[in-house]
Amino acid sequence: MNSQVILEVSISLLHSPMTRILSSAFLSLLLFLCAGYSFGQDVILKLKSDGNTPQARDYTFKQVIDSRTQKSIGQIFDPQRNKHPASFADSLPQEVLGFYNARINSTKNPYYKFLVKVYKLDLKEIYQPDLKGYRGDIQLSLGFFLIGENEPVHLVDFTSKVQYGRPGTQMHYVESSIHKLFESSWEYFDSWLSTQYLTNRSLVKKVRLNITDPVRESSKDTVFYDPERPLTWEDFTETPNPRSSFNATIFSSISIEGNANIENGEIVQVISVKVYMLPEQSWVKDASEYANNHEQRHFDLTRIAANRMIIRLKNVELEPFLFEATLNDIYLDAYREMNRLQELYDSQTRNGMNSEKQADWNQIIRKASAGDMETLDKFLDRE
Numbered sequence: 001m002n003s004q005v006i007l008e009v010s011i012s013l014l015h016s017p018m019t020r021i022l023s024s025a026f027l028s029l030l031l032f033l034c035a036g037y038s039f040g041q042d043v044i045l046k047l048k049s050d051g052n053t054p055q056a057r058d059y060t061f062k063q064v065i066d067s068r069t070q071k072s073i074g075q076i077f078d079p080q081r082n083k084h085p086a087s088f089a090d091s092l093p094q095e096v097l098g099f100y101n102a103r104i105n106s107t108k109n110p111y112y113k114f115l116v117k118v119y120k121l122d123l124k125e126i127y128q129p130d131l132k133g134y135r136g137d138i139q140l141s142l143g144f145f146l147i148g149e150n151e152p153v154h155l156v157d158f159t160s161k162v163q164y165g166r167p168g169t170q171m172h173y174v175e176s177s178i179h180k181l182f183e184s185s186w187e188y189f190d191s192w193l194s195t196q197y198l199t200n201r202s203l204v205k206k207v208r209l210n211i212t213d214p215v216r217e218s219s220k221d222t223v224f225y226d227p228e229r230p231l232t233w234e235d236f237t238e239t240p241n242p243r244s245s246f247n248a249t250i251f252s253s254i255s256i257e258g259n260a261n262i263e264n265g266e267i268v269q270v271i272s273v274k275v276y277m278l279p280e281q282s283w284v285k286d287a288s289e290y291a292n293n294h295e296q297r298h299f300d301l302t303r304i305a306a307n308r309m310i311i312r313l314k315n316v317e318l319e320p321f322l323f324e325a326t327l328n329d330i331y332l333d334a335y336r337e338m339n340r341l342q343e344l345y346d347s348q349t350r351n352g353m354n355s356e357k358q359a360d361w362n363q364i365i366r367k368a369s370a371g372d373m374e375t376l377d378k379f380l381d382r383e
């Protein structure tokens with residue numbers, strides 16, 4: 001039955017004894033139909049923007065996911081107190097996505113992209129005879145997530161409810177109440193964001209490295225690299241391996257450590273570099289000056305590998321989402337390069353037995369220690 005038929009019937013009954021009763025009932029139904037609500041099956045709702053001027057923001061809402069286990073919004077009474085399921089004209093994700101993005105005027109390439117999960121949207125109405133109308137309760141629960149390179153990062157949740165009372169013919173109370181909830185959710189999220197940009201690690205845009213590489217004080221357990229403190233045989237305290245064909249062995253390595261803090265919207269990652277040898281894992285059989293020089297050059301190569309790593313760290317561009325993995329890759333590359341240098345050095349000098357090659361490597365290492373990596377790079381490129 002459409003509004004035209006209803007109007008014709010109501011007019012035809014104006015001269016009957018039941019004119020007032022029937023015309024009032026038909027008029028009530030007509031008001032619903034003229035207002036745009038149909039009670040044939042579902043009550044169709046629309047999440048409308050209030051027409052406020054969009055706010056300039058450096059973010060956009062990229063996706064809305066309906067995570068509700070119960071997809072129905074709820075049921076609404078018609079003027080005859082019959083219940084009808086309520087649903088949106090479009091799907092709930094489409095309605096919500098359009099509503100949120102209508103509230104903002106995003107920059108051309110917004111830095112932040114957000115995902116919204118709808119956990120709950122529940123509408124309940126009851127009839128109140130004393131008021132000859134209906135009381136409604138609507139509950140809304142949402143989650144806001146940051147979309148990045150990996151899985152979306154949970155930021156914050158919003159949960160709220162609203163109550164309304166309406167006469168039987170006033171359906172707009174339902175839509176306006178739902179609108180109020182979603183409007184509040186956006187205002188809450190936008191306000192929360194404004195307090196988080198400078199302190200929330202998930203929202204920072206830059207990473208800055210603070211690299212420290214001081215000369216450290218050595219102990220009997222650990223000898224830290226110091227250009228003013230060359231190795232002595234007293235630094236080799238492990239008992240020699242009688243079965244080894246080597247005259248001496250040195251255990252040297254590099255490590256990095258540090259903490260990350262957030263300062264004025266930047267992640268500041270402190271990286272403390274350590275270059276060291278372990279006396280209790282280093283030994284010598286024939287303690288000669290020539291052998292000491294060979295082992296000192298091993299230690300120098302470890303320092304050189306650390307220097308090359310620091311250069312890469314100073315020149316790398318880091319993304320907040322992936323910077324830890326990038327730093328880890330740089331460290332592992334440096335560790336592998338250190339091992340390649342040590343193996344190349346021992347291979348060409350035959351563990352120091354080839355004095356001519358040893359003299360060549362002494363010169364290569366001196367140059368690299370002073371920052372001239374050209375000859376060393378040529379060796380690495382050939383291997």
